[in-house]
Amino acid sequence: MSGPLLEAEGLVKRFPSGTLAVDGVDLTVNAGETVGLVGESGSGKSTTARLVLRLLRPDAGTVRFAGHDLLRLPERRMRQLRARIQFVPQSPRTSLNPRLRAGESVAFNLRAHGLPVSRVPELLERVGLGAEHAARYPAQLSGGQAQRVAIARALATEPDLVVCDEPVSALDRSVQARVLNLLARLQQETGVAYLFVSHDLAVVEHLCDRALVMREGRVVERGPTRELWRSPRHPYTRSLLAAVRPLTGELP
Numbered sequence: 001m002s003g004p005l006l007e008a009e010g011l012v013k014r015f016p017s018g019t020l021a022v023d024g025v026d027l028t029v030n031a032g033e034t035v036g037l038v039g040e041s042g043s044g045k046s047t048t049a050r051l052v053l054r055l056l057r058p059d060a061g062t063v064r065f066a067g068h069d070l071l072r073l074p075e076r077r078m079r080q081l082r083a084r085i086q087f088v089p090q091s092p093r094t095s096l097n098p099r100l101r102a103g104e105s106v107a108f109n110l111r112a113h114g115l116p117v118s119r120v121p122e123l124l125e126r127v128g129l130g131a132e133h134a135a136r137y138p139a140q141l142s143g144g145q146a147q148r149v150a151i152a153r154a155l156a157t158e159p160d161l162v163v164c165d166e167p168v169s170a171l172d173r174s175v176q177a178r179v180l181n182l183l184a185r186l187q188q189e190t191g192v193a194y195l196f197v198s199h200d201l202a203v204v205e206h207l208c209d210r211a212l213v214m215r216e217g218r219v220v221e222r223g224p225t226r227e228l229w230r231s232p233r234h235p236y237t238r239s240l241l242a243a244v245r246p247l248t249g250e251l252p
């Protein structure tokens with residue numbers, strides 16, 4: 001495959017309420033890299049993530065994934081491709097089915113893509129969970145454990161890209177660092193790419209190769225994370241950086 005893994009161009013989304021949530025966003029994610037999408041609440045990050053996942057239809061723009069025009073792909077082909085683009089949402093409490101035990105949630109995704117459910121214990125083990133966790137319902141897990149289940153579920157299909165929408169923002173600061181370490185380790189092991197949505201610049205700095213800064217539906221600045229952080233050009237990026245809260249715990 002040549003070119004980026006994910007390539008979105010000119011994405012526009014206006015909600016029926018009239019809100020122009022995304023206003024001409026271009027973004028690329030290459031195989032194996034982590035791209036951060038940062039900005040304040042309401043800047044259009046989640047909407048952009050949902051557009052590239054084809055959970056929402058844009059009013060304009062294109063999304064290409066692994067050479068496929070995602071927005072024109074028939075539903076049946078899209079279902080197959082979904083194994084290669086997975087999603088880790090913000091709150092594991094609401095994203096995991098409350099009636100499925102942890103192991104069943106992972107099995108559900110394996111089954112949906114015709115993969116053997118015998119892999120469940122190994123997948124849970126890879127995210128640091130044992131047999132005792134597999135039998136628990138989401139309500140019986142800590143926030144960090146539940147997010148690990150959501151990560152195991154996403155990685156079950158051996159995706160090329162995982163879109164993570166604020167995957168640690170609902171967790172305590174010390175638990176955040178452990179989950180970020182886990183995501184970084186899994187990337188080293190599998191070569192998966194992440195599109196990582198976060199309002200938290202400290203988190204993005206530690207995890208992302210490149211970052212895009214969004215404001216009011218537009219990308220106002222983009223570049224390698226280190227450079228952006230060292231010499232932000234846009235006043236908005238500077239103001240976001242001035243408000244950074246340091247992470248605690250051992251980081252990747």
Ligand SMILES: Nc1ncnc2c1ncn2[C@@H]1O[C@H](COP(=O)(O)OP(=O)(O)OP(=O)(O)O)[C@@H](O)[C@H]1O
Pocket residue numbers: 015016017019020021039040041042043044045046047048199
């Ligand atoms: N389903 C929807 N219907 C109407 N407006 C929406 C919908 N989803 C998002 N919006 C609006 O679109 C804008 C962008 O929202 P979005 O959730 O993409 O921003 P965000 O940067 O991800 O913010 P947050 O971090 O708070 O989730 C906001 O003004 C929001 O109120």
